[in-house]
Amino acid sequence: MSRPDDQGVALVVVMMTIALLAALVGALTLAVTTDAAIAANYRDGADVRYAAEAAVEFVLREIAAMDDWSDLLDEGQSAFVDGPPAGVRDVGGVTIDLDQATADVTRAATAAPGDVHLPSMLYAFGWFRDLVPGIADSGVYVAVWLADRSVAPKDDGAPPGKLSIVGEAFGTRGARRAVEVIVEKADISAVRRLGWRELP
8 A cells, every 4th residue: 555645756756857858859859840940951051052053153254244244234124134233022922122132232332453343234134944944943043143353453444344243142041152253355255254252
């Protein structure tokens, strides 16, 4: 026969065990949820960075055949545009202001010492699925800016000797990555890459 005191102790031990197991299950659930969120953010970041690089590659192929890059910076636009080069775009609940993005790129893509630092001009922009037909609808929006990075001092009438090409991609959950490539004209149908970096 058990005493009433023993039954009370057993109840306390069972309750403490249940509380400990519940805390362990909660901690495990939190860890799994956090790991899943980290993995999703990493995947989204990689997706948008690769999309930004692909947009830069598209523009590089497009401008390689041009003899004179002056037209690019005089309100030129790519064949890849989804409307006027200004205004707001909605990307999966995230609003992108192209005017503000242009100001951000001009600030971030600073010229190297000895190069002119002219403002960046929005050149190509639109949905990534329209740039790469056949790709699953990723909900990524891409934009590419061009800026003259010729060696200073530069004659205003001379064509650009070097260009900064900044590609930026925007994901549906706020992921945003930008890359910059500095290029110069190598020959009639090719460009030479002088530098590459990921912008903050």
